[in-house]
Amino acid sequence: MSVDTAPERAPEPAAAPQVSLRRILPPVVTGQEIVLLVVVVVLWVLLGIFTPAFLTTGSIGPLLVQVAPIALVGVGMTFVIITAGIDVSVAAMIMVSAVVTARMMVGLDIPAPLAVLVAIAIGLALGMINGLLIAYGRVHPIIITFGTANVFQWLGLRVFDSSTVNGIPGTLDFLGRGDPGRTLGVPHSFAIAVVAVAVAWWFLRYAKAGRSLYAIGGNQNAARLAGIKVQPRLVWVYAVTGALAGLAACMMIATGTSTLDQSVGSGKELQVIAAVVIGGTSIIGGRGSVVGTLLGAILVQTVVSGVTQLGWPTQLGFLFVGIFIVIAVGTDLIRERARRRA
Amino acid sequence: MKISRRITGALALTAAAAVVLAGCTSRNDTGSTGESGAPEGGDEQVTVAFVPKLQGIPYFEAMNTGGQQAAEELGFEWLYQGPTTADAAAQADIVRSFIQQGVDVLFVAPNDPNSMAPLLQEAQDAGIHVATTDTDAPDSVRELFVSQASVQGIGEQLTDSLMEAMGGAGKYAIVSCGETAANLNAWIEVQEAYTASDYPNAEIVDIVYAGEDQAAATQMALDLMNSNPDLTGLIGECTSSAPGVAEAVASADRIGEVFTVGLGTPQAMLPYLESGASSASILWDVEGLGWLTGWAGVQLANDGDLGDTASITNEALTDVSYDEATSELLLGPPTVFTADNAGDYDY
Structure with a gap:
């Protein structure tokens, strides 16, 4: 994988003047994002025609609320996968953040801003552990995060202490599904996710630190030789993912019932990775976009909700999501091969 | 790489220790x-x-x-x-x-x-x-x-409680959990037969499976309400979907229009029973x-x-x-x- 055949992989981070930087940047939107957008729009139109109420605020609203935590954690996961890493501990981080925050909301009746801060701080700390182990341990991220996922799981279960957290107050309702969670029909949680995506899009495209993530994913050694501080960047990437998982945990508490059980977050790591991969981020690193991730998350939930609203068997949702993943990875590999040949 | 080998070794040791300790605690606990x-x-x-x-x-x-x-x-x-x-x-x-x-x-x-x-x-x-x-x-x-x-007892009680709330007629849907869970499927079979025989004006329009995921159960219940505007009842077939469907009705502001019953534990159901989002929870001691x-x-x-x-x-x-x-x-x-x-x- 030579550096100059894949311009978006390793831009000269050290001394590239503004003009040449703009010239080597990929187009504002890429093919995969347009394809995804078209697929989502077509599906929404079809579902709008064939179901009685898919395109109503009562249906799209909850759908976007369901998408929000996936897209939010997906932003962090996109960073991680761009650096050729992966984080399978996000579900466990969500669980730990959620249970500690929920316990504090019940026991100490903490106000909403503090609850959000606590959740983010816990996620950040856990993500930092991942980052430090991965950056300085030099073991593959899947092994590290698989290990920490189990440790976090244990930690969360200790806090649960073989029971559920009951009587959670409505402190976080502004992130929920109901009326307090919407302004002008737009769910706050989804708006937060969109803002996160926008900031991350700008960061990955225009900030030097953001561009360096692509370089790390393309070739870590080359990036190091080019003067990028690889280790601190990696720590930062996993820490951000943890912090976003903490914020997502607040959304899960808000959209859940007044009882929190140990299943909170379970399976979310795979949903997040599915959204990122369908969004066109290359699983081998060096390429990817957060806009794609947002669209991927919307696509997955559209398919799952669509299957239910059409009255089709629930299992079909798995089949369709699986097919989307295979298609997305397949096209990515084909493009990669074409690029290498070029 | 010396560092990585040392760390791997440390990890392996920790893992081994954890296994040994876990074995000990479970014996002590029990x-x-x-x-x-x-x-x-x-x-x-x-x-x-x-x-x-x-x-x-x-x-x-x-x-x-x-x-x-x-x-x-x-x-x-x-x-x-x-x-x-x-x-x-x-x-x-x-x-x-x-x-x-x-x-x-x-x-x-x-x-x-x-x-x-x-x-x-x-x-x-x-x-x-x-x-x-x-x-x-x-x-x-x-x-x-x-x-x-008894399978019969649960299936019939679920149906009776829902029908009492729905006035003995109308369309309802079931949000079940594991698609292969034998007891849930057995209850659903009774509910289908009993609804058909004893409540001719009622109809089960759909049965969906949310796994053991409460949030997924809520989302599916919302999807069902949207796709069936005349739906007036929902059953949460297990302890995670029972509060899940009640939450869906509460968040969609449909309390009093859509009635839910389910197999929920009393503490988890209490707020929904009080608000009316859930009409009854069927369980046992x-x-x-x-x-x-x-x-x-x-x-x-x-x-x-x-x-x-x-x-x-x-x-x-x-x-x-x-x-x-x-x-x-x-x-x-x-x-x-x-x-x-x-x-x-x-x-």
């Missing part, structure tokens, strides 16, 4: 019950082990509480350990460890009855009395199934089920008479019956929890 003397005679107490589908959820913890209570009152040793996810393989490992320990009686609430059957055979070959509780493994060598309520499981274990170990339900000393259990033909011990009719009585239970 050995703490029956201190009182054994009235059955002999120098060793009867040990009754129970492997739930999942440890740490209120339902099985309540069963554990009942079992411990029975252990204290009847004088036997009650062991309780389950997987942290509803995973058949993890459950099988725990069953194997109890076979290794050589318990007297082994109760399982199998996640997958089919894959559990050979293990139960293995346990029986090792001289252990095997039985099921909460969920049956019909095609196995189990000597007894402690049933929380879960602690009583644990108690009865313990009692049945002692009877099995001593080759006692399971039909001798008069010897049950728990005052809450008055409707227990034993069916010799199917080897089923039945707790009694299901309990209906409403806003009035749900607060009396602490699970």
Whole structure:
């Protein structure tokens, strides 16, 4: 994988003047994002025609609320996968953040801003552990995060202490599904996710630190030789993912019932990775976009909700999501091969 | 790379230590019950082990509480350990460890009855009395199934409670959990037949499966309400989807238009029962089920008479019956929890 055949992989981070930087940047939107957008729009139109109420605020609203935590954690996961890493501990981080925050909301009746801060701080700390182990341990991220996922799981279960957290107050309702969670029909949680995506899009495209993530994913050694501080960047990437998982945990508490059980977050790591991969981020690193991730998350939930609203068997949702993943990875590999040949 | 090798070594050591420690704690935890003397005679107490589908959820913890209570009152040793996810393989490992320990009686609430059957055979070959509780493994060598309520009883009570709220007519949908869960599917079958025969103006429009995921159950309930504008009822078929569907009705501001009932634990359902998002929760005395499981274990170990339900000393259990033909011990009719009585239970 030579550096100059894949311009978006390793831009000269050290001394590239503004003009040449703009010239080597990929187009504002890429093919995969347009394809995804078209697929989502077509599906929404079809579902709008064939179901009685898919395109109503009562249906799209909850759908976007369901998408929000996936897209939010997906932003962090996109960073991680761009650096050729992966984080399978996000579900466990969500669980730990959620249970500690929920316990504090019940026991100490903490106000909403503090609850959000606590959740983010816990996620950040856990993500930092991942980052430090991965950056300085030099073991593959899947092994590290698989290990920490189990440790976090244990930690969360200790806090649960073989029971559920009951009587959670409505402190976080502004992130929920109901009326307090919407302004002008737009769910706050989804708006937060969109803002996160926008900031991350700008960061990955225009900030030097953001561009360096692509370089790390393309070739870590080359990036190091080019003067990028690889280790601190990696720590930062996993820490951000943890912090976003903490914020997502607040959304899960808000959209859940007044009882929190140990299943909170379970399976979310795979949903997040599915959204990122369908969004066109290359699983081998060096390429990817957060806009794609947002669209991927919307696509997955559209398919799952669509299957239910059409009255089709629930299992079909798995089949369709699986097919989307295979298609997305397949096209990515084909493009990669074409690029290498070029 | 020296560093990575050293760290890998450290990780391996930590992992090994964790495994050893985990083994120790589980033994210590479980050995703490029956201190009182054994009235059955002999120098060793009867040990009754129970492997739930999942440890740490209120339902099985309540069963554990009942079992411990029975252990204290009847004088036997009650062991309780389950997987942290509803995973058949993890459950099988725990069953194997109890076979290794050589318990007297082994109760399982199998996640997958089919894959559990050979293990139960293995346990029986090792001289252990095997039985099921909460969920049956019909095609196995189990000597007894402690049933929380008859399939008929639950299916009909769910339907009756929902119909009472819906006025005996209208369209409703079921949000179930595991697509292969035998007990849930058996209840659904009864609900379908009973609705068709006794409520001709009511109709089940869809049955969906949310897994054990509460948020997914809520989303599916919302999708169902959107796709069926004339839907007036929802049933949450398990303890995670029952509050899930109630939350959907509450968040969509449809309380009083769409009615829900479900199999939910009282504490989780209480806020929804109070707000009217849930009309009733159908369950049974879960602690009583644990108690009865313990009692049945002692009877099995001593080759006692399971039909001798008069010897049950728990005052809450008055409707227990034993069916010799199917080897089923039945707790009694299901309990209906409403806003009035749900607060009396602490699970």
